Amino acid sequence: MSPKKLFARSAAMIALTTASFSTFAEEVNIYSFRQAFLIEPIMEKFTEQTGIKVNILFANKGLIERVKREGELSPADVVLTTDISRLVSLTSQDLTQPIQSEKLNSNIPSQYRDPENQWFALTTRxxxxxxxxxxxxxxxxxxxxxxxxxxxxxxxxxxxxxxxxxxxxxxxxxxxxxxxxxxxxxxxxxxxxxxxxxxxxxxxxxxxxxxxxxxxxxxxxxxxxxxxxxxxxxxxxxxxxxxxxxxxxxxVNVSGVVLTKYAPNKANAIKLIEFLSDDVAQQMYAEVNYEYPVKVSVQPSKLVASWGQFxxxxxxxxxxxxxxxxxxxxxxxxxxxx
The missing domain is CATH 3.40.190.10 (Periplasmic binding protein-like II)
Structure with missing residues (x-):
């Protein structure tokens, strides 16, 4: 990276007031529409298992516009969002990149992931x-x-x-x-x-x-x-x-995730996305937020299960x-x- 671009990216990171992002090898940076009470415990588990530090910027609006504005200087590796419309908005604006992952293909039914592997559902509602x-x-x-x-x-x-x-x-x-x-x-x-x-x-x-x-x-x-x-x-x-x-x-609608087009920590981001599709994170989603796990083998919470199969x-x-x-x-x- 040129000194000019390196300086610009550093300035963008310093400007963030709600998260301290960096691009060290063992970190991953998230922009999240999803609330802290749900996401933070899951990320703690991820760090515990992998040693990868997770930095998160939470907001209920404006994150797609932010990723677009930051362009290739964006520190964001991953965007977590609710609703299929936001996932499609990210991909249609060329703000994502595909992930080739056998684990994601195995964990997530085909109807809940993009045919071009640009977005992946994590829960259903x-x-x-x-x-x-x-x-x-x-x-x-x-x-x-x-x-x-x-x-x-x-x-x-x-x-x-x-x-x-x-x-x-x-x-x-x-x-x-x-x-x-x-x-x-x-x-x-x-x-x-x-x-x-x-x-x-x-x-x-x-x-x-x-x-x-x-x-x-x-x-x-x-x-x-x-x-x-x-x-x-x-x-x-x-x-x-x-x-x-x-x-x-x-x-059925979904919450989901994308890998950003210019993710500075791509390998760590893919590890995180795969973790979110697997048993530990899927069970936490189910218990904490009463959503249905996207991974078929993971059961919903007892309360949600009591409403019956559908x-x-x-x-x-x-x-x-x-x-x-x-x-x-x-x-x-x-x-x-x-």
């Missing part, structure tokens, strides 16, 4: 439909049912433009085509009990408060609410239902991701959030 345990009880339901007239005024959801809902709409497009998806989306909007607002937990609270009977939400929020004394009554007010069990299967949509996420822009367009066309 289901887009469930919650129902009022008092007024409705457990139900055999599909996403398509939410468009039926009998559901009018009974559904709550967060913004349609949130990545979790964009991915769901993209999956409907992938299965049924854009025209049918638009009709479905218009009907779901007409059935909403209120304007889309709040997060997934807020929808469950709305069911408890009697504002609606059904709510869209990711599975792990139920575990989080049951662990929170202030929210346990919300969780106890709903049943968790896995949609489309007799058709396509429930829509059939997941087998359509590769890469195919669903191709419809993300179309999904955003439809959400705008039907003015879903207005």
């Amino acid at each position: 289901v887009r469930n439909i919650y129902s009022s345990s008092e007024r409705i009880g457990p139900v055999d339901i599909t996403y398509q049912d939410l468009a039926k007239p009998e559901f009018k005024g009974k559904i709550c959801t967060r913004s349609g433009k949130h990545p979790y809902n964009v991915s769901l709409v993209a999956s409907v497009i992938a299965h049924e085509g854009e025209a049918n998806a638009k009709v479905w989306l218009e009907s779901v909007k007409a059935n909403l009990a209120r304007k889309p607002q709040g997060n997934d937990r807020a929808q469950v609270k709305a069911v408890k408060d009697g504002l609606c009977d059904y709510a869209l939400g990711n599975n792990y929020y139920l575990g989080k609410m049951l662990a929170d004394p202030k929210q346990v009554s919300w969780a106890e007010a709903v049943n968790i239902n896995f949609p489309n069990q007799n058709t396509t299967g429930s829509h 059939k997941a949509d087998t359509l590769p996420l890469a195919e669903i991701a191709k419809q993300h822009q179309a999904a955003v367009k439809l959400l705008d066309e039907v003015k879903f959030d207005l």
Whole structure:
């Protein structure tokens, strides 16, 4: 590296206020959308097993733009993120590089990794439909049912433009085509009990408060609410239902990881990514955050397992991701959030 580039990279590292990154041989640098409470214990295990120090920069937004802005001077080796849309955004902007790894291919089912090996899922999460345990009880339901007239005024959801809902709409497009998806989306909007607002937990609270009977939400929020004394009554007010069990299967999203294009510690980064796909890290993901391990042989937590087995949509996420822009367009066309 030229003295000029070396100085620029050093300056970029010094500018980081939330992490002290460097490029010594036994280190690896992470930019993480995922929260510290989950990631830090896993990284401690990795360091314990390998002797490789892990430096982490946490942020809930702006990391993709940062990697792009830093370019080849970026200290980031790995980006950890939630939602398939961010993984695709990183790869589509040419900010990643492929990994050829038999371990990753063995640990991660093909539908949960990029066909070109640019991104890899680490956990899965289901887009469930919650129902009022008092007024409705457990139900055999599909996403398509939410468009039926009998559901009018009974559904709550967060913004349609949130990545979790964009991915769901993209999956409907992938299965049924854009025209049918638009009709479905218009009907779901007409059935909403209120304007889309709040997060997934807020929808469950709305069911408890009697504002609606059904709510869209990711599975792990139920575990989080049951662990929170202030929210346990919300969780106890709903049943968790896995949609489309007799058709396509429930829509599944992921958290995942990429190796950055200019990773200064590439070998260590690949070791870390392989570790995250293997038993120790997979079990920690399952226990701490109520997510489903992407490695099939690792079991979910006892609480998550108690919700029952389910059939997941087998359509590769890469195919669903191709419809993300179309999904955003439809959400705008039907003015879903207005």
